[in-house]
Amino acid sequence: MSVLRTESLYCAFGSLVVTKDVTLTVIKGERHVIIGPNGAGKTSLLNQIGGQLHAGRGRILLGGTDITQWPPNRIAQSGIARTFQRNNLFPNLTVLENLCLAVEARRGRPWDFFSLADHRHAVIRRAEALLAQVHIAGDASRPVHNLSYGEQRQLEIGLALAGEPTLLLLDEPTSGMSPAETKSMIALIASLPRTLSILMIEHDMNVVFTVADRITVFYYGEVLASGPPAEIRNDRRVREIYLGMED
Numbered sequence: 006m007s008v009l010r011t012e013s014l015y016c017a018f019g020s021l022v023v024t025k026d027v028t029l030t031v032i033k034g035e036r037h038v039i040i041g042p043n044g045a046g047k048t049s050l051l052n053q054i055g056g057q058l059h060a061g062r063g064r065i066l067l068g069g070t071d072i073t074q075w076p077p078n079r080i081a082q083s084g085i086a087r088t089f090q091r092n093n094l095f096p097n098l099t100v101l102e103n104l105c106l107a108v109e110a111r112r113g114r115p116w117d118f119f120s121l122a123d124h125r126h127a128v129i130r131r132a133e134a135l136l137a138q139v140h141i142a143g144d145a146s147r148p149v150h151n152l153s154y155g156e157q158r159q160l161e162i163g164l165a166l167a168g169e170p171t172l173l174l175l176d177e178p179t180s181g182m183s184p185a186e187t188k189s190m191i192a193l194i195a196s197l198p199r200t201l202s203i204l205m206i207e208h209d210m211n212v213v214f215t216v217a218d219r220i221t222v223f224y225y226g227e228v229l230a231s232g233p234p235a236e237i238r239n240d241r242r243v244r245e246i247y248l249g250m251e252d
Contacts, residue, residue, distance in 0.1 A: 006033050007066075008172050008202045009085075014053060014063035023049035024060070025226040031172065034199035038213050039206045041223030042246065047206045048090070050223075051174050054204070055087050056080040067172070086165035087174035092157050093164075096150040100141060100160055103149055104132035107167035131167075139163040140193055155186025159193055166201075173197075175205035179212050191215055210247075214238070222246070 009031040016024045023046045031037045039047050052058035054065055056077035065073045072080055095103055108131045136142045139159045141152075149157065158178060165173055178194070179187045187209065194203065194216050207213050213220060214234050221231040222243050230240050237243055 007031065008033050008035075008068065009054065009204065010066045011050070011054070012064045012066070014050070014060045014065065016049060016053060016058060016060045022226045024053065026063070027226075027228055029221055029228065029231070031202050031204050034202055036194070036203045036216050036218045037205070037221065038217040038219070039204070039221050039223060040208070040210075040213055041229070045223035046226040047223050048176055049226075051087065051176055051204070051206065054080075055085060055174060081168060084169075084171040085174065086168045086170035086172075088158075088161045088165055088176060088178065090176050090180060092161045094149050094157060094160060097148060099146050099148055100136065100152070101129070101132055101145040103160060104135050104163055104167060105129060107164040108132050108135075111168050135163045135166055138166060138196075140189065140196075153186065155182050155189060158182070158186075158190065162193065166197075170201065172202045172204065175203060175207075177206050177208060179207065179209050187212065 007030045011027055011029045014024050014027040015022070027046075027050060029050075039050070041047055049058060053060050056072075056075055056079070059074060063073070064071055067083055067085065070083070072083060075083070095106070098106075105128050108128050133142070133145065136145055139162050141156055141159050141163070144152065144156065149160065152160065162175070162178070179190050182190065191212055197203070217234050219232065220234055220237040222229040222237065224246060229246070230237060230243055
């Protein structure tokens, strides 16, 4: 069963076409990875799915619901969460406080230290569970600005998970990470439940072939190939493109 399907998505800025008739499906529980050269339209596709950018034509279906022209807040409430290439954290608050804010946002109210004790405890318990889920449970009281870059990216995934999504969009989750941080991120992604579907952009081929159930290759705004990792690894056109990138 498909969680997400895009149908012939087309988006352009004047003469610059960023997605050209892109059809793509994410099935329930799948880890679907998008790869391609810089400027291929990968982030533009995620922006259309997340509502930050609207397609000129085509459709985006979440389950059976057309969400093509929905605003980002409505899309988030419908079950899609995402991270960005730049993290979106409150650096002077603690890790736990960041997550409490995200939990409260999911519940439709601001974090209030003067709210009823039972409610505060429920929010904190949920935030602590998220900390454990993203493997930073020992850092609850640390200010975010004291976390390493990799830990901040893990926390950002925690904030996204606070929205209780069915689909998680990750935009280059290991970009700029050390090998050790990348290994931790791979472990985190692998540990997420299969009730959660993931569509992610990634440049690190080791990460791609470690986590992907399916890979879609973008090239100049179009889908060049899509299939299981072994099929993509042996695709002549894909190999030529990545050889060109490596030269």
